[in-house]
Amino acid sequence: MxxxxxxxGGGCTPRSSGGSRFWSRLMLxxxxxxxxxPRNSLYFVNWWFDAMxxxxxxxxxxAGLSIFDRGINIETIFYFAIIASIFINFPHFSATVYRLYxxxxxxxQFPVTAFVLPLVILGAVIGSLWQPEVIAPSFLLxxxxxxxxxxxxxxxxxxxxxxxxxxxIIGPRERLALSGFIFSAFVYGFTRAAPTxxxxxxxxxxxxxxPDWVSGAALAATCAGxxxxxxxxxxxxxxxxxxxxxIVLVPAAAHLVWFVAAANAKxxxxxxxLFHSLQYLxxxxxxxxxxxxxxxxxxxxxxxIKIEVFRWGLxxxxxxxxxxxxxxxLLSWLPIPFLTIAGVIAVAVNIHHFFVDGVIWKLxxxxxxxxxxxxxxxxxxxxxxxxTDTEIVGASSAHSP
Amino acid sequence: xRTVRSxxxxxxxxxxxxxxxxxxxxxxxxAPSATFLAVAIGAMVACALSSFFLVGRVSERTHIALAMxxxxxxxFCLLVLFGEAGRNDPLPAVLIMAALIxxxxxxxxxxxxxxxxxxxxxxxxSALIKIRR
Numbered sequence: 010m011x012x013x014x015x016x017x018g019g020g021c022t023p024r025s026s027g028g029s030r031f032w033s034r035l036m037l038x039x040x041x042x043x044x045x046x047p048r049n050s051l052y053f054v055n056w057w058f059d060a061m062x063x064x065x066x067x068x069x070x071x072a073g074l075s076i077f078d079r080g081i082n083i084e085t086i087f088y089f090a091i092i093a094s095i096f097i098n099f100p101h102f103s104a105t106v107y108r109l110y111x112x113x114x115x116x117x118q119f120p121v122t123a124f125v126l127p128l129v130i131l132g133a134v135i136g137s138l139w140q141p142e143v144i145a146p147s148f149l150l151x152x153x154x155x156x157x158x159x160x161x162x163x164x165x166x167x168x169x170x171x172x173x174x175x176x177x178i179i180g181p182r183e184r185l186a187l188s189g190f191i192f193s194a195f196v197y198g199f200t201r202a203a204p205t206x207x208x209x210x211x212x213x214x215x216x217x218x219x220p221d222w223v224s225g226a227a228l229a230a231t232c233a234g235x236x237x238x239x240x241x242x243x244x245x246x247x248x249x250x251x252x253x254x255x256i257v258l259v260p261a262a263a264h265l266v267w268f269v270a271a272a273n274a275k276x277x278x279x280x281x282x283l284f285h286s287l288q289y290l291x292x293x294x295x296x297x298x299x300x301x302x303x304x305x306x307x308x309x310x311x312x313x314i315k316i317e318v319f320r321w322g323l324x325x326x327x328x329x330x331x332x333x334x335x336x337x338x339l340l341s342w343l344p345i346p347f348l349t350i351a352g353v354i355a356v357a358v359n360i361h362h363f364f365v366d367g368v369i370w371k372l373x374x375x376x377x378x379x380x381x382x383x384x385x386x387x388x389x390x391x392x393x394x395x396x397t398d399t400e401i402v403g404a405s406s407a408h409s410p
Numbered sequence: 411x412r413t414v415r416s417x418x419x420x421x422x423x424x425x426x427x428x429x430x431x432x433x434x435x436x437x438x439x440x441a442p443s444a445t446f447l448a449v450a451i452g453a454m455v456a457c458a459l460s461s462f463f464l465v466g467r468v469s470e471r472t473h474i475a476l477a478m479x480x481x482x483x484x485x486f487c488l489l490v491l492f493g494e495a496g497r498n499d500p501l502p503a504v505l506i507m508a509a510l511i512x513x514x515x516x517x518x519x520x521x522x523x524x525x526x527x528x529x530x531x532x533x534x535x536s537a538l539i540k541i542r543r
Binding site for chain 1: 442443446449450453457468472475476479482483486489490493496497498499500503504506507510511514517518519520521522
């Protein structure tokens with residue numbers, strides 16, 4: 010384990026040796042000279058857990074699918090995606106709904122989102138079910154385009170969170186570079202997938218006859234943006250005399266895999282919503298823990314964390330099942346194929362989620378904003394903020410749950 | 411209701427084949443698209459009236475959110491009417507895609523506290539990052 014000491018000038022002199030020191034330095038972005046090591050942990054849980062959840066798993070799955078391409082049973086993967094949706098994807102929607110409606114203060118703060126918007130979406134649902142051939146395709150098209158756009162927002166958001174935690178300040182220039190390649194990658198991915206017309210709950214997703222040059226231009230913009238952002242990162246590393254912690258780049262790397270490297274891999278694309286939901290659930294769970302345990306009167310212990318995560322998880326699995334299974338079953342008496350009903354409801358839940366998601370993270374509650382800078386150990390009983398950097402290293406590499 | 415139906419009739423001329431207008435009698439067209447448009451226009455009118463009657467009672471943020479809902483409903487109607495063109499012709503396809511992305515960007519600011527940076531918002535958690543700064 011690395012045991013760096015910080016000089017008054019901020020210099021860092023590692024005392025131990027071995028290969029693990031390099032990786033610890035790399036993961037934590039520990040300075041090799043002058044630096045401002047953030048007092049918070051870099052991670053919500055620990056380096057490997059965070060890295061896996063915010064993109065590592067998706068990159069590994071993509072690599073695995075690419076290597077073992079021929080021996081894969083596509084149907085098995087689709088079935089896996091459906092089952093996993095019940096425990097990962099559906100709960101992520103429920104978590105958003107739960108977060109908005111769990112207390113009256115949130116509802117009062119955003120009355121249009123809480124009360125009026127669901128009525129508008131309900132109108133679109135009624136129209137789509139009433140005229141599945143005329144209105145539903147447009148409803149589906151909005152979802153088909155908005156969903157990856159929404160993923161972009163989350164990728165940028167996660168990158169900003171980890172950048173903030175690692176002391177990598179993202180100004181307008183860095184943000185332009187980051188958003189540039191993230192959103193260009195989305196346009197590229199959409200235009201590559203659009204001509205094929207994917208199947209969604211038995212319905213063919215409507216396509217747009219986007220010309221090839223749009224796809225080419227988006228790819229060029231993605232490459233240019235990636236290079237620009239890479240140059241920004243390298244400049245920062247040189248100026249700071251330390252490496253940028255890789256966790257900052259994991260969400261963006263995963264995003265490039267989703268939309269560029271795997272743009273034509275239909276099997277992998279079926280899993281992307283799961284990966285997106287995993288990212289979301291990590292943040293939402295941490296937020297929930299901060300609100301329930303981190304607040305006044307909360308019992309800081311691992312036992313409380315486990316109970317709260319279990320309770321919250323169970324609630325959202327149940328809520329997700331109601332949204333995606335219960336509601337369609339409730340409407341199954343309609344003279345429309347059940348899959349169409351389920352598909353239209355799924356689109357409605359998604360679009361509602363895109364709106365609510367953009368609202369609930371803007372709550373100006375100190376507990377809410379503090380949650381995005383916390384480490385779960387703080388709630389497990391150990392005071393984390395303000396510890397020495399030696400302890401930070403230990404926390405991230407040895408003592409994590 | 412008759413006024414709304416008449417309005418729907420005017421808008422509906424973009425899709426005459428579907429209209430099934432009965433010129434001989436007094437009945438108003440009841441084609442599904444016309445009914446859908448009538449309801450959508452009604453919803454837009456309701457949002458606008460709500461905003462009007464709530465002046466001074468609700469925040470500016472709520473008024474803007476109601477205006478955004480009008481944009482959303484209107485955009486959806488246009489997509490239903492002209493979306494088919496984007497499935498065949500490249501130019502409408504590009505225009506529809508660009509317009510939808512623009513709408514998503516606008517909707518990012520739905521019921522946001524500040525509208526001063528309407529097009530300067532970022533991703534999912536960016537607002538919180540700003541708070542922390």
